[in-house]
Amino acid sequence: MADVVLKDVRKSFGAVDVIKGVDLEAKHGEFVVFVGPSGCGKSTLLRMICGLEKITSGQLLIGDEDMSDVEASDRGTAMVFQSYALYPHMSVADNMSFGLRMAKTPQKVVESRVKKAAEILQITHLLDRKPKDMSGGQRQRVAIGRAIVREPKVFLFDEPLSNLDAELRVQMRVELSKLHNEIGATMIYVTHDQVEAMTMADKIVVLRDGRIEQIGSPLDLYMSPDNKFVAGFIGSPR
Numbered sequence: 122m123a124d125v126v127l128k129d130v131r132k133s134f135g136a137v138d139v140i141k142g143v144d145l146e147a148k149h150g151e152f153v154v155f156v157g158p159s160g161c162g163k164s165t166l167l168r169m170i171c172g173l174e175k176i177t178s179g180q181l182l183i184g185d186e187d188m189s190d191v192e193a194s195d196r197g198t199a200m201v202f203q204s205y206a207l208y209p210h211m212s213v214a215d216n217m218s219f220g221l222r223m224a225k226t227p228q229k230v231v232e233s234r235v236k237k238a239a240e241i242l243q244i245t246h247l248l249d250r251k252p253k254d255m256s257g258g259q260r261q262r263v264a265i266g267r268a269i270v271r272e273p274k275v276f277l278f279d280e281p282l283s284n285l286d287a288e289l290r291v292q293m294r295v296e297l298s299k300l301h302n303e304i305g306a307t308m309i310y311v312t313h314d315q316v317e318a319m320t321m322a323d324k325i326v327v328l329r330d331g332r333i334e335q336i337g338s339p340l341d342l343y344m345s346p347d348n349k350f351v352a353g354f355i356g357s358p359r
């Protein structure tokens with residue numbers, strides 16, 4: 122079963138067409154990676170999938186539900202941003218539980234989910250700390266923790282590691298793959314980093330100027346890119 126389906130999805134801002142007809146499926150438990158140059162529409166696609174932005178035309182299904190005409194709503198998706206977007210005055214625990222508390226989740230449930238997510242991300246010892254007293258890598262873990270506690274069907278990551286130094290990026294890449302294996306959720310992941318795409322993806326979606334150039338497994342794209350653009354992005358020899 123597919124958790125996310127896009128059928129001829131388009132998005133315009135005023136007279137500017139940004140997404141020009143995208144057809145795409147993310148199957149349950151699949152790790153899907155979006156790659157493509159800056160400005161090609163990766164973030165816009167994620168924002169439409171999670172409901173921060175409405176699609177202009179086409180069809181968007183999350184699970185069995187048609188979200189084409191629905192704007193912001195709790196649709197079982199959670200987004201992790203590059204900028205972390207943490208509340209500076211709140212502790213790590215409060216940052217992680219904020220969304221759940223707003224949704225009036227019972228305190229006992231909130232506590233147990235925060236505890237479990239903190240263990241997965243190895244930040245239990247940081248729960249009382251404020252974001253400003255933490256490293257970039259630790260902050261990014263908190264941002265991921267904030268998504269995990271919501272137990273979403275679909276995780277959306279918008280270049281989550283691009284603010285981290287190279288060594289930490291490698292470490293977090295491995296941990297995110299582990300996380301994906303552990304919780305088995307569907308993940309859609311945007312990156313600039315070809316190595317991230319090749320090592321993490323079940324399926325890579327190469328985007329260019331609001332359209333899909335090619336979809337395939339890392340091996341497929343590497344071995345048989347449809348054109349020079351895809352080859353260039355994937356780093357294949359052709």
Ligand code: ADP
Binds near residue numbers: 134160163164165166
């Ligand atoms: P990417 O994440 O691939 O770098 P984006 O999805 O952020 O690309 O942006 C795709 C295009 O849409 C860009 O040309 C950007 O300027 C434009 N765009 C994004 N959001 C808006 C908006 N709210 N209003 C107008 N144009 C936008």
Ligand code: MG
Binds near residue numbers: 163165279
């Ligand atoms: Mg972007």
